[in-house]
Amino acid sequence: MRILQITDLHVGLEGEDTDGVDVRENFVKILASIRSQKADHLVISGDLCYRDGNKDIYYWLKEQLDSLTIPYDLISGNHDDPTMLAQTFAYNGRLKEGELYYINRIEGEPVIFLDTTTGVVSKKQLQWLTAQLAAHQQELIIFMHHPPVIGGVPFMDRKHYLRNMDEVQAVLTNHPYNLTIFTGHYHVEKTIRYKNLEVNITPSCFFQIDQQSPEFKVDHYRVGFRKIELADKMLRHSVCYL
Numbered sequence: 001m002r003i004l005q006i007t008d009l010h011v012g013l014e015g016e017d018t019d020g021v022d023v024r025e026n027f028v029k030i031l032a033s034i035r036s037q038k039a040d041h042l043v044i045s046g047d048l049c050y051r052d053g054n055k056d057i058y059y060w061l062k063e064q065l066d067s068l069t070i071p072y073d074l075i076s077g078n079h080d081d082p083t084m085l086a087q088t089f090a091y092n093g094r095l096k097e098g099e100l101y102y103i104n105r106i107e108g109e110p111v112i113f114l115d116t117t118t119g120v121v122s123k124k125q126l127q128w129l130t131a132q133l134a135a136h137q138q139e140l141i142i143f144m145h146h147p148p149v150i151g152g153v154p155f156m157d158r159k160h161y162l163r164n165m166d167e168v169q170a171v172l173t174n175h176p177y178n179l180t181i182f183t184g185h186y187h188v189e190k191t192i193r194y195k196n197l198e199v200n201i202t203p204s205c206f207f208q209i210d211q212q213s214p215e216f217k218v219d220h221y222r223v224g225f226r227k228i229e230l231a232d233k234m235l236r237h238s239v240c241y242l
């Protein structure tokens with residue numbers, strides 16, 4: 001099974017200045033690069049929009065994504081609107097009281113998708129997650145926008161961390177098997193290990209954040225995606241920069 005993950009596209013309205021970065025072009029270039037990868041599945045892990053969820057942006061993205069002819073899953077980030085996302089991509093069955101979280105089988109493997117739009121994993125969602133983990137006594141892959149751990153990136157850890165991290169960790173670390181978690185949000189490439197969790201932060205399609213500065217500072221503008229391969233019970237993944 002080969003899944004490609006792209007994250008934090010931050011696409012603006014047509015003609016909108018997105019901090020001097022042509023994010024639409026970045027996205028189109030990444031999709032062009034993805035075409036040659038023979039992927040089974042694509043995951044877009046949130047922050048599709050520059051600032052706020054917008055239907056025109058979602059429709060434009062849907063057009064680009066549908067042209068790939070690779071099945072894909074989406075989750076919502078803090079710069080998205082999960083209801084609008086579900087409407088645009090016809091994910092209505094996956095929307096639960098305004099939140100977009102679900103489980104999908106990709107090439108037979110159960111994969112969990114969480115919604116952290118509000119900067120937390122809601123109580124309802126945590127109950128659902130607890131039940132899903134109990135029902136799947138095995139190693140699992142989870143996609144969520146916010147990392148459920150402190151990432152070691154001072155600006156993001158101080159200002160934009162997952163606010164109910166302790167509660168979320170309590171549920172995740174209670175699972176008796178390893179969980180491999182793929183996130184975005186931090187605009188860095190990083191892996192953090194904690195108990196049974198391996199948390200992998202994938203770089204943004206917009207810009208990457210300096211990993212030392214306590215204030216907001218761009219590190220670089222190289223963009224990329226993550227390639228995740230599961231074969232013979234071995235999980236390999238790496239980031240490919242354009």
Ligand SMILES: [Fe+2]
Pocket residue numbers: 008047077078079145184185186
């Ligand atoms: Fe984000």
